[in-house]
Amino acid sequence: xxxxxxxxxxxxxxxxxxxxxxxxxxxxxxxxxxxxxxxxxxxxxxxxxxxxxxxxxxxxxxxxxxxxxxxxxxxxxxxxxxxxxxxxxxxxxxxxxxxxxxxxxxxxxxx
Amino acid sequence: xxxxxxxxxxxxxxxxxxxxxxxxxxxxxxxxxxxxxxxxxxxxxxxxxxxxxxxxxxxxxxxxxxxxxxxxxxxxxxxxxxxxxxxxxxxxxxxxxxxxxxxxxxxxxxxxx
Numbered sequence: 001x002x003x004x005x006x007x008x009x010x011x012x013x014x015x016x017x018x019x020x021x022x023x024x025x026x027x028x029x030x031x032x033x034x035x036x037x038x039x040x041x042x043x044x045x046x047x048x049x050x051x052x053x054x055x056x057x058x059x060x061x062x063x064x065x066x067x068x069x070x071x072x073x074x075x076x077x078x079x080x081x082x083x084x085x086x087x088x089x090x091x092x093x094x095x096x097x098x099x100x101x102x103x104x105x106x107x108x109x110x111x
Numbered sequence: 112x113x114x115x116x117x118x119x120x121x122x123x124x125x126x127x128x129x130x131x132x133x134x135x136x137x138x139x140x141x142x143x144x145x146x147x148x149x150x151x152x153x154x155x156x157x158x159x160x161x162x163x164x165x166x167x168x169x170x171x172x173x174x175x176x177x178x179x180x181x182x183x184x185x186x187x188x189x190x191x192x193x194x195x196x197x198x199x200x201x202x203x204x205x206x207x208x209x210x211x212x213x214x215x216x217x218x219x220x221x222x223x224x
Binding site for chain 1: 142144146151153154155156159161199201203210211212213214215216217
């Protein structure tokens with residue numbers, strides 16, 4: 001009964017490095033989402049996916065790449081990390097289209 | 112993009128008091144949701160609302176989908192210390208594709224024993 005998990009929970013990386021954040025859900029939900037949470041901005045949608053191999057941009061997609069080869073996994077990659085990408089990242093999923101369920105988050109620091 | 116105005120930004124109350132917070136938008140929303148976030152955790156869904164005028168309860172929590180479809184309210188009755196956290200409203204505006212929620216800035220709730 002794991003639900004939705006994220007790894008790692010904490011990550012420190014250097015500017016310019018590639019970083020991948022993992023998201024895994026055990027509900028077989030079709031829809032999955034990536035958000036970032038920053039003070040003063042609340043939760044902002046980065047990318048979402050309606051099903052395996054179907055992804056679309058959200059509000060703040062620049063600098064991020066996603067893939068969804070399997071329904072249960074939705075990794076988020078920062079191709080070349082920048083300090084402005086220091087944030088808390090949340091993955092979410094849903095079967096009922098508007099009721100999203102969130103993972104515990106990954107706190108990413110880019111130095 | 113869409114914006115939700117959530118108020119108040121923070122509240123300091125005594126245990127046992129009732130709490131009210133609200134969320135407003137300049138455009139019509141088809142769905143309103145309320146989440147609670149504890150420190151170091153992800154938001155947890157409390158209540159989902161799908162029809163204008165709808166009033167839904169979850170234990171001591173009651174939320175309403177405003178008649179104008181431009182606002183929503185969350186009430187917490189007889190607050191307890193574990194109610195501490197950040198409460199977020201979220202919604203999907205008319206014409207927005209499924210999955211694209213807009214979130215409010217959050218209300219930080221502190222409960223003094």
